[in-house]
Amino acid sequence: MTSDTATGAVVLVGCGRLGSAILEGWLATEAVAPADLIILTPSSKPAAEQARGRGATLNPDLFDLARAHVVVLAVKPAMWRAALEPLVAYLSPDALIVSVMAGVQSRDIAALAGRRVIRVMPTTAVAQASGVAALWSADPAGPVVARRLFAPLADVVALDAEDQMDAATAVAGSAPAFLYAFTAALAQAGMEQGLSGEAATRLARGALRSAGAGAGTGEALDALIARIASPGGTTRAGLDAMTEDGGLTRAAEAAVSAAVDQARSLQSLAGSGGIASRFR
Structure with missing residues (x-):
């Protein structure tokens, strides 16, 4: 969403x-022009300072939010109400809210914000595009806006229903x-077979890159x-050992199921403090 196609600023709330x-990722790809960026963060962050050095606006007066076309809500799920509520009065009625938070339903965000909501769950590798x-x-309009923001940084996968987001978060967001963890376990197994720690770690990391x-x-x-x-x-011998008695499948199912359960439990957390208290 470079400056020639944007109809307003992009606000990033939270810089964890x-x-x-x-x-x-935005700075590396210029998916969002720095001059179109407004960043709200309660503490100094290297990425935010880098963006400010390239023309982004950092922690402005809240009246400046009136020029926002998109608000990307990237705070901890338990803090979202405290982060968003003080901003709502300053936003244009047409502003879109893009949530990148796990476990927070769009209907809850829309009820507070009174605006359209898009949910996106990216992996942290968006930093490297x-x-x-x-x-x-x-x-x-949601997919169009979301793809402008994230397609330069990620393979964007559209879901059929919002209730699939928790599973998608587990399979993609948590899975790296x-x-x-599996790569670290491979390195440890290599050490037990006589490799040095350095050699085992480099080989395991290299295998991950190759994969x-x-x-x-x-x-x-x-x-x-x-x-x-x-x-x-x-390789076949190793695969057979991993999949014997369904062990590999059970491990994957347990990891994804636990992540999904945790995402759903976050829906009950409201939080009373948060980032927005620094902008009152």
């Missing part, structure tokens, strides 16, 4: 891990941590596995 990752983002919107390169081709996952796992070979 995910907010900073989004901001870094290599992310993936789940998208849901009941508003026909699951893969890192990512293969996944980026779009080829079917079964086909990618078959390319490496020859019948009777070492």
Whole structure:
């Protein structure tokens, strides 16, 4: 959403891990021109300072929010009401709210904001313009706006229903941590087989990069596995060990199920403090 196509500013509320990752991606790709960015953050963040150095507005008077076309809400789920409520009176009636928060329903945000809501769940790899983002919107304009903001940073995957967002969050948003944990376990297993810690870690990390390169081709996952796992070979033996008695499937199901349950539990958290108290 460069300055020649935008109809107003983009406000980023919150600059924590995910907010900073989004901001870094915008700066790297110029999906949002820095001059069109307004950033609200209660504490100094490197990404926010970098954006300010390139022309973004940091923590302005709230009257400046009247020029906002999109508000990206990137605070912790328990803090969203406290973050958004003080801003609502200053926003244009046509402003779109884009939530990148897990577990907070669009109807609750819309009830407070009185405006249209889009939900997007990106991975932190948007910072390197290599992310993936789940998208849901009941508003026909939502996907257009969301893709302008996130398509330069991520593979944007549209969902059929909002209730799929928690599962999408677990499969995409949380899964990189699951893969890192498995990679760390592979390195540990390599050390137990005699590799040095440095060698095992470098090899495991390299394997993760190699797997990512293969996944980026779009080829079917079964086909990618078959390319490496020859019948009777070492890879096939390892795969058979992992999948014996359904162990690998159970581990994946347990991880996704637990993440989904946690996302749903966040819906009951309201929070009483938050980022917005710094802008009253």
